[in-house]
Amino acid sequence: MENRCVPLTVLLMGLSLYSVAQSPTAPLLAAKSRGTASSITSISRPETVKLTKPAAVKGITGQVVDETNSPLPGASIIEKGTQNGTTTDADGNFALNVADDATTLTVSSVGYVTQDVTIANQTTVTIKLVPDNRTLNEVVVIGYQTVRKRDVTGANDVISPEQANRVTANSLAESIQGLSPGVTVRNTGVPGQQASVQIRGVASFLNTDPLYVIDGMIADANVTINNDDIESIQVLKDASAAAIYGSRAANGVIIITTKQGKEGPTRVSFSAKYGVQNVYKRWDVMDASGFAALQRQQYENSGQTPPASVATGTFNPNINTDWQDQVLRTGSLQDYNLTLSGGTKTGSYLVSGSYFKNAGYVTGSDFDRASLRINTRSELGRFTVGENLVLTNSNIQNFPAGNPIYDMAQMLPVIPVQDPRYINASNPLGYGIGTYPDAVTYAYNPVAVRNLASNRNNFAKAVGNAYLDFKFADWLTYRFNAGLEVSFDYNQTLRRIGVYQYNAAVVPSSVGETRSRYYSLLFEHTLNFNRTFGKHSINGVVGISQQTARSDNTGGSRTNLATSGGQYFSTINAATGISNSAGGTPTHYKILGYLGRINYAYNDTYLLTLTGRVDQDSRFGSNYRTGFFPSVAGAWRISQEKFFSVPWISDLKVSASYGKLGIVVPTLGSFPYTAFINNNPRAIFGPDQIPNVGAYQAQLANPDLRWEERLSQNYGVTASFLNNRITAEVNYYNALSSDALLNLPVPGYLGNLQGNPYVNTASIRNLGVEMAVTYRNNQHALKWDVSGNLTTIKNRVENVGNQGQDINYIQSGNTRSQVGRPVGQWYVLKTDGIFQTQEEVNNYKGPTGTLIQPDAKPGDIRYVDTNGDGRITQNDDRQFVSSPWPKLQAGAQLNASYNQFSLNLQFVGVFGYTVYNSVRRALDSYQNTNFRTDVNPWSPTNTSTDDPRIGLEAGNQGIIANNFAYTDRWLENASYGRLRNIEVGYTLPQTLLSRIKVRNARVYLSGQNIFTVTGYSGMDPDVTGVNIQERGGDDGHWPSPRVISLGLSGEF
CATH class of the missing domain: 2.170.130.10 (TonB-dependent receptor, plug domain)
Known part of the structure; x- marks a missing residue:
């Protein structure tokens, strides 16, 4: 499908022209256009818009000016309590007929404080608006x-x-x-x-x-x-x-x-939301009859006789399982919040409770979270004390084995979910897993997985801080801040007797439990200062910060669970089989930091910021335990200069910054720079056959291990136009990450038996442009604003260190991170269509005249011989193809309100990246899987297709080559545009709410991920990937759901 995008600038121009056309300055523009015979004559509306027509009226004329007595064009004047109004012309003048008994005008302009002006018996008024300092x-x-x-x-x-x-x-x-x-x-x-x-x-x-x-x-x-x-x-x-x-x-x-409590009487606010969710797209795969027909063709094309049940269609003739129906459901989302808050001039309080529940669209996947939040603040003379505390308890239940999104597409429709014919000692519930040779698949039966196994997690966490402020003077404040994060995690896995995959080993029933805990303590002392000396302003902060963190875990498992009445006991003590227990290596580290920042401004025109922090981290050796992370930034507000006089530019500032930042990899552990010895190995020597204690180096020492660093530079322009009605910001950034960690290949004969050690050896550069624009129009009863942002991101590997002789890359599956190219760029075999005739196969020769693909037949994939050696190998003939990183991403939001109605739209777009569709690869391999409904295999009478011939892999090298994993056949353009959210709301009228003593209330209907425009054939182009080096892999990614919600919010 062709994507058609309207540039944001065009949209803004149209909106701006609409606003001009609605203003009383339009007649002035029209009058000017009539100044020559060749100009176009415009017909303008009257200056005064009367939406109500009182029986008796009086005329009011006047002018609206700013704080310097300069005219304010485009200001809104409305007869209070009505929709009768007008706007000022280019000289700030207006004329308005109002009801004879009208006493007040409401006057507003973007960037100024709205005022109610009493007119009494006046017929001419001058109104001065002051800037809105908010x-x-x-x-x-x-x-x-x-x-x-x-x-x-x-x-x-x-x-x-x-x-x-x-x-x-x-x-x-x-x-x-x-x-x-x-x-x-x-x-x-x-x-x-x-x-x-x-x-x-x-x-x-x-x-x-x-x-x-x-x-x-x-x-x-x-x-x-x-x-x-x-x-x-x-x-x-x-x-x-x-x-x-x-x-x-x-x-x-x-x-x-x-949120904090605010001065005023106690207020009770609430919100409730309920929604239903489902996937907006499914895999279009064959039913039982379509599968059986293509399965027969598969045998016939391979010159093999199909099994009798397949040839005659008598294999499970009454079974037609829709596995997606078995996995997917209409899920639900619930979100409830209740808040009690209030305060005085010297203190405030807030207590809130919330409950969130997500019953996922995959049956058996659930998440819920209950939380309690408390904060208070009290002023005692020069002292201010307060605290923030959040308590949460969460539960997650997910699939313990396989991936139902990946498996449901591959499971065969001729396999039943359960069948008494399949009941035996290893499969007591008779789950369908496939049979040989009629219906073989290696996908998991997702219903069996859901019922035979479980994986439940409980997380309890507390996060909070307490602080004390002491004001030495109006310009100098000390703060002591003490923070705490504590979590207790519990995981239980349960495995009942049974099988859920063809030809899988039978395992006994088992139960496992893992318990982990984590705590972090933070203590900080800071001094904040803020002084102004004439045209000079200086403010900043200095301080010291210390954080300590520790985590540990332990777990155990046991087989052969006891049962009663067919129900399994789910405690370890109730099991009677093999017992295993393990404790993880505790992690403990400390970070001590000294920090400071100074902001200086001269005449609100020239700005300078100096920032620095010195960190000491116990996870690094003495060589690199301390690091310094400085930055400098400056800005020039051009709009403050006397020589700058552009009335329609409200503010214009340029800025630049440069500095160094750090990264710590959480998985390093407590002592990653130290060598460890494992003394578990035993060896038997001599005629006495006596075991001797051995040892090997479990972790190689690296005293030079240190932070990853990022040198960052940024250049920006910030501007606002038309009295802050339009704001815009553009930034260019260029950041080089150096000393990035990678695993250094070290052979085992040098003592490396526990994996390649981490070393600071790689470099990655990221650069791009960010743009954001907002337009606001709040001058009329219809209030609206629109904003948009664009981002270009490009990353490039600069160095990968010593990976071996003549090796300047890191290989990960079907991607390669090579110097001069993006991280994890697709590195695959390049396809070149399908062989249509045997003559084409015979003519595809290497430099020595030998056939490049000697096993190929008409209908097979032709691969590009990249290195020109006359043969196709999966390692030597790969080449770089596209990238999993988007070239452009965008977002846009529209907010509009008219009286008590509101509308909000959010759009997201991501463009210029590719995804490796592993699910389609499984389907289009034709081997032990279901088939796409629209699959169109090549045949001598069907040559206009991109799908190769269908057949069995057994003994057929041509078919095997068609299904090579690392080829561009499975790469797809995943660019997409999406309506991320739409919300329509209605604020209940005060005349109704006052009767039930409610301050305000609003009801709304929202839709999330309503539509997506994309050419990607998978369920969702917005994939998270496998890891950083395989970011664009779709291995059965769970798609973002479509959600329809109804909500209510209000306040007492």
Whole structure:
């Protein structure tokens, strides 16, 4: 399908022209157009729009000016309590007929405080509006400090929590897709599983996750925070913004501030949402009759006689299992929140409770989370004390074996879910798993997996902090912050007697339990200062931070579960078979940091920011235990200069930053730089056959192990136009990650018996452009705004260290990370159509005249002999083909309201990347699997097709070659555009709510992932991938669901 996109600039121009046409300045423009005979005559509407016509009227004329007495064109004047209004002309003048008894006009303009003006018996008025300092002085959190947004010199972005919360999601990460340029989110439909988040590309081969800071506590936010509790979301992208977090900030920082109580009487707010979810696309595979017909053709094309039951169609003639129906269901989402808050001038409080439940669209997959959040704040003279605490308890149930999304497409429709004929000692419930030779498949029976095994997880977590502020002076404040994160995780697996895969080994019943705990303590002391001396302004923060973390786990399992009445006991003590227990190696580390930032501004025109942090990490040896992470940034507000006088440009600022950030890979453990010896091996020598104690080096020493580093530079332009009606920001970034960790190949004869050790050896460069534009129109009863963002991201491997002689790459499956190319670029055999005749096969020769594909037959895939050696091999003839990383990603949002109705739209687009479709590879291999309904195998009478001939692999090298795993046959363009969310809301009228003593209430209907435009044949092009080096692999990715929700929110 052809994608047709309307550029955002065209949309904005159209909206702007519409706004101009609606303003009273349109007649002036028309009058000017009539100045020459050749001009086009325009017909304009009257200046005054009367939506109500009172019986008796009076005329009001006047002018609207700003704080400097300059005219304000386009200001809105409305007779209060009606929809009768007009707007000012280019000189700020207006004329309006109002009801004879009218006493008040409501006057507003973008960027100014709305005023109610009493007219009494006046017929001529002059109205002065003052700037809305809420816009000019809007503050953002930049780490240990809040500053005015207009004074920011680094690449910071603010994500609207209201926009994020419109998406019904398991976690915060899933909600922010498309809302911020440079932030890449890849979602999954697995209940309770994290979405993948990357900020400005890939900085590491091992860790691309951003750092999360919740109310000052560095902690994992995804499964902890309820989206409804979030007050603000800040994304720190470049070195200037993130250097205050030093060694953990190279992947970006997401700062989350939760809602606090506000001054005023006690308020009770609530929200409730219920939705249903399902997949919007299924695999179109054959039913039993279609499968049987193609199975017979498969035998015949291979010159083999099909089994009698297949040839006659008598194999399970009454079975036609739709395995997708057996796996998929209509799931549900529930989200309930209740908040109690209030406060005085010297204190505030907030208590909230929430419950979220996701019954997944795959039967047997569920997630629920209950949370309680408490915060208070009290001012005692110069002291302010407070705390934030979140308690959560989550449960996840998912498939313990196989992947139902992958298996349901391959399972054969002629296999029943269960059948008494299959009951035996190893299969007591008679699950259908296939039979030889009639119906063989190696996919798992997903219903059997669901009923024979279980995998349940419980997570209990507490995250919080307590703080004390002391104000030495109005410009100097000390803060002590103590943070805590504690989690207790419990996992139980249960395996009943039975089989769920053809030809699989029979295993006894078993039960296993794993328990783990984690805690982290954070202590910080900071001094914040803020002084102004005439035209000079300086503010900043200095401090010290210490964080300690420890984790450990233990587990046990046992076979041969006891049963009673056909029910299994699910405790280890009830089992009677083999017992196994294990304890993981505890992880314990400390980080000590010294931090500082200084922001200087002269006359609000020239801005300078210096930031630095020194970190010491116990996970590294003495050679590299300490690291310094500095940054510098500057900005010039051109619009403040006397020589700059462009009335339609409200603000114009250019900025630049440069600095260094660090990354720590969480899986390194406590002492990754130290050598370890394993003394378990035993060896028998001599005639006495006495075991002797042996040893081997379990971990090689690397005293030079250290942080991964990222050198980041950013150049930006921020501007606003038409009195801040349009705002725009453009950033160019270029970041080089050096000392990235990779596994160094070390042969076993040098003592390496436990895997290749980590070394700091690789480099990755990421560069791109981010753009964001917002247009606001709040001048009329119809209020709306539209915003959009675009991001280009390009990554390139600069170095992979010593991987061996003449080796400048890292191989991972069907991808290769090679110097000069993207991380994990597809590295596969290139196909060149299908052999149509034997003559084509015979003419496809190498340089020596030998056949390049001697086993091929007409109807087989032709491969490109890349190295020209006259033969096709899967290792030597691969070449680079496309990339799993998108060239462009985009997001757009539209918010509109008219009286009590509201509309919100969110769009997401990702373009220029390819996905390896492993499910289609399984289906189109024709071997032990179902077939696509639209499969079109080649035959002598059907040569216009991309599908090769069908046959059995056994003894047929041509068919085997058609199904090579590492070929471009399975790569697909996965570019897509998606309506991420649509929400229609209605705010109930106060006349109704006042009767039931409700302050406000709103009902809304929303749709999520309503439609997707893509050419990808899989269930969802938005795949998370297998790992960083195989980011575009679709191995049965659980698609993002379509969700229809109904919600209610309000406040008492």
